[in-house]
Amino acid sequence: MQFFEDMAINPFLLTGLLAGLCASLSCGIMGPFVISRRIVFLSGAIAHMAVGGIGAAIFLAHRFPYSFGWVHPLHGAVVSALAAAVIIGLLHDRVEERLDTLIGSLWATGMAAGILLIKYTPGYQTELMSYLFGNIVYVTPGEVRMMIILNVLIIVTVLLLYKRLLAICLDRQQAELQGVNVVAVDILLLSLVALTVICLIQTVGLILVIALLTLPAATAAHHFTRMAPMIVASTILAALLTTVSRVAVYGTRISPESAIVLCAGAVYLLSVFIRRMRRARAVSTKA
Amino acid sequence: MTPEAVVNIRDVSFSFQTELNSLLVLEGVNLTVEPKDFLGIVGPNGGGKTTLLKLMLGLLTPQCGSVFVFGQPPRKVRARIGYVPQYAQVDGSVPADVLDVVLMGRLAHSTWGPKFGSAHIDAAHDALRRTDTQDLARRPIRTLSGGQRQRVLIARALAANADLLLLDEPTTGVDAHMEKGLVDLLKQLNDAIPIVLVSHDVSFVSTHLKRVVCLNRTATIHAAHDISDDVVADMYHMHVQPVRHDESCGHAGHGEPQ
Numbered sequence: 001m002q003f004f005e006d007m008a009i010n011p012f013l014l015t016g017l018l019a020g021l022c023a024s025l026s027c028g029i030m031g032p033f034v035i036s037r038r039i040v041f042l043s044g045a046i047a048h049m050a051v052g053g054i055g056a057a058i059f060l061a062h063r064f065p066y067s068f069g070w071v072h073p074l075h076g077a078v079v080s081a082l083a084a085a086v087i088i089g090l091l092h093d094r095v096e097e098r099l100d101t102l103i104g105s106l107w108a109t110g111m112a113a114g115i116l117l118i119k120y121t122p123g124y125q126t127e128l129m130s131y132l133f134g135n136i137v138y139v140t141p142g143e144v145r146m147m148i149i150l151n152v153l154i155i156v157t158v159l160l161l162y163k164r165l166l167a168i169c170l171d172r173q174q175a176e177l178q179g180v181n182v183v184a185v186d187i188l189l190l191s192l193v194a195l196t197v198i199c200l201i202q203t204v205g206l207i208l209v210i211a212l213l214t215l216p217a218a219t220a221a222h223h224f225t226r227m228a229p230m231i232v233a234s235t236i237l238a239a240l241l242t243t244v245s246r247v248a249v250y251g252t253r254i255s256p257e258s259a260i261v262l263c264a265g266a267v268y269l270l271s272v273f274i275r276r277m278r279r280a281r282a283v284s285t286k287a
Numbered sequence: 288m289t290p291e292a293v294v295n296i297r298d299v300s301f302s303f304q305t306e307l308n309s310l311l312v313l314e315g316v317n318l319t320v321e322p323k324d325f326l327g328i329v330g331p332n333g334g335g336k337t338t339l340l341k342l343m344l345g346l347l348t349p350q351c352g353s354v355f356v357f358g359q360p361p362r363k364v365r366a367r368i369g370y371v372p373q374y375a376q377v378d379g380s381v382p383a384d385v386l387d388v389v390l391m392g393r394l395a396h397s398t399w400g401p402k403f404g405s406a407h408i409d410a411a412h413d414a415l416r417r418t419d420t421q422d423l424a425r426r427p428i429r430t431l432s433g434g435q436r437q438r439v440l441i442a443r444a445l446a447a448n449a450d451l452l453l454l455d456e457p458t459t460g461v462d463a464h465m466e467k468g469l470v471d472l473l474k475q476l477n478d479a480i481p482i483v484l485v486s487h488d489v490s491f492v493s494t495h496l497k498r499v500v501c502l503n504r505t506a507t508i509h510a511a512h513d514i515s516d517d518v519v520a521d522m523y524h525m526h527v528q529p530v531r532h533d534e535s536c537g538h539a540g541h542g543e544p545q
Contacts, residue, residue: 036381162401167391169381173372174443177344177365178394221382225427228401230382 003250012138013250019139020242020260022147023212026154026196028235031217032227034193036169040214042190045103046084047197047209048110053080054131054201055114062121073131074146077201081194084110089187134205134257136246150195157192165189166227208261212238215264219271241267293451293481294320294343299352301338312338316352318500320451324481325473327492330502336485337373339502340453343483344370356451366395369449371440373456379429385439386424389414392446414446415439418472434465438472445476452482458491470495 007013034043057076060068084106092099118128130138158165164185167175176182193213200209220233245259296318302311312335320326328336341347342354345361357364369392377388392414393407403411415421418438423431431439437457444452454473458466473482474495486492492499 032382036378159401160399163390163394163397163403166381166383166387167394169378170383170388170391171372171377173346174370174377174391175394176346177368177370178391178447179365180394225382225429226384226387227382 001247003247006250011141015139015141015144016136016256017243017246018144019136019147020246021239022144022151023200024216024238024242025151025235026147026199027213028216028238029154029158029231030193030196031213031234031238032220032230033165033169033189034213035217035221036227037189039190039193040210041100041103042088043193043197043213044210045088045106045110046081046190046194047201047206048107048114049084050077050081050110050194050197050201051114051128051131051206052110052112052117053077053083053114054128055117056080058128059117059121062123074143074198074201077131077198078195080110081197082191085190085194086187089183089190092186130205131201132206133255134201134208136242136256136260147199150199154192154195157188161185161188162227169227205257208257211261211264212241215261215268216241219264219268222271222275237267238264291322292319293322293324293357294318294483295353295355295358296339296342297353299342299349299354301335301342301347301349313342313349313502316502320481320483322481323477324483325477325497326481326483327496327499328483328485328502329487329489329492329499332487334503336487336502337455340370340455340483340485343453344368366447367450369441369444369447369452371437371444371452371454371457373459377428377436377440381428383428384424385415385420385426385428385431386411388428388439389443389446392443395447410448411442411446414442417445417476418442432465433460434462434469437461437465437469441472441476450480452476452480454482454484456486457484458486458488466491 003013034040053076054073055076057071057073060076061071061073088102088106091102114128164175164180165188167178167180168182168185168189172182175185196213197206197209200212216234216238217230219237220230224230224233241264242260245263246256249256249259296316299313299316300311301313302309312333316335316339318339328339330336338347342349343356343361345354345356345365354361357367361368386408389411390403390407393403393410397403397407412421412424415424418441420435420438420442423435423439428436428439437460441452441454441457452473457469457473461469473484476482484492484496
């Protein structure tokens with residue numbers, strides 16, 4: 001395979017693959033919680049708030065190079081995505097505002113702030129595009145390190161709080177009666193989603209974050225009925241999707257990010273079809 | 288007031304506050320639940336039945352009056368109360384099997400980490416046996432029928448070693464045959480623990496329960512013409528301890544929305 005031969009001379013091919021695997025791990029773990037807790041669009045809002053943070057980081061670093069030259073766009077993404085997670089977690093219980101209204105406002109304002117800040121950064125246009133649509137082709141080793149750290153954080157937290165996370169997905173009120181601080185666990189879940197979003201911004205980009213967070217988990221949900229196997233299955237599926245699609249389109253003009261998402265969509269559709277067939281057969285054998 | 292009363296509710300009023308107005312749901316409610324009690328609470332929708340249960344659980348706090356469970360504020364004894372919520376409460380689309388759901392009744396006693404210890408798993412299996420659902424342990428929750436689901440939720444409440452069982456509309460989504468089984472199960476459990484059951488199904492409550500309280504919106508009312516029906520008339524003969532109400536009702540429209 002051309003891809004693996006070129007890997008020896010082009011280190012970016014390896015970092016790109018590693019970044020894909022890191023993203024698969026975080027979205028494979030969080031995806032089942034996201035679809036179970038029905039916070040797919042909340043995750044979208046958090047992702048777009050992250051753009052605001054990226055814009056702010058780029059603006060600061062370029063406008064004030066002496067004081068803020070060290071600021072990386074991902075720092076901005078981390079801060080703003082976590083802030084969005086906390087705000088949404090706190091508000092959605094207390095405010096009378098409907099949740100979808102809240103999501104819409106955060107979504108739009110985060111994006112608008114990001115675009116505005118980038119526009120006012122002198123001589124700066126290109127990088128925002130790489131966060132919107134992803135750039136798996138040029139991931140630096142430093143970025144891979146940061147993704148690994150985020151992944152460790154996600155894995156440790158989910159292992160510690162697995163039962164409580166499952167409890168708030170199943171029955172929030174029951175969890176509260178069992179002494180779980182449901183608002184805190186909710187905020188924690190959203191914060192983990194925020195970290196996942198940041199992982200995914202690197203590889204497939206913001207626009208397609210929702211797809212990679214949802215499609216592998218939704219596909220796994222067709223075939224597994226418990227949370228733990230579903231997490232394992234969606235992680236493996238996501239890893240296969242990011243790696244195989246990336247290698248398959250190497251050397252062609254197809255962008256790997258689009259290939260990954262289109263493959264994920266195709267696999268999901270195939271899975272829907274298989275499940276329908278299986279049900280139809282079950283019904284006909286019963287009759 | 289007896290010192291050994293399981294639940295003691297004195298002069299409780301509760302209203303839901305919104306920005307514009309407040310909606311009075313309960314007013315001057317008095318109620319005691321004795322050990323071995325099997326108490327039914329009936330009343331029209333919006334009559335405050337679920338609110339009363341939530342007060343007993345400490346999920347809501349009354350603006351006036353007091354609620355004590357086992358002689359303490361409800362929040363402190365939550366671990367001893369088994370609560371079976373309305374049918375729709377558990378999200379059937381979440382990937383979990385019956386054992387996972389029942390184990391959630393052990394959450395208060397469990398440690399950090401992804402797995403429940405063997406003592407918890409034994410307690411969950413025991414609860415499944417008591418509700419005659421041990422065969423369902425590995426079934427995904429979304430595949431259960433209404434009656435099976437209700438039994439599993441009762442098992443979840445029992446898994447917590449509950450000393451009091453509160454059920455909210457347990458017969459919703461349960462067919463007549465299953466309902467009979469459910470009643471037998473509850474009666475059997477009632478040998479050991481007191482049960483409070485909320486239902487809008489007057490005939491169900493009046494046929495099977497030891498005591499019945501009629502609850503309506505602003506106060507607890509027990510007037511026969513409120514819900515005019517022969518079955519209901521029968522029910523009022525069963526009032527062992529009618530609930531006192533501080534506000535008398537007008538002639539026009541008991542239970543009518545004002």
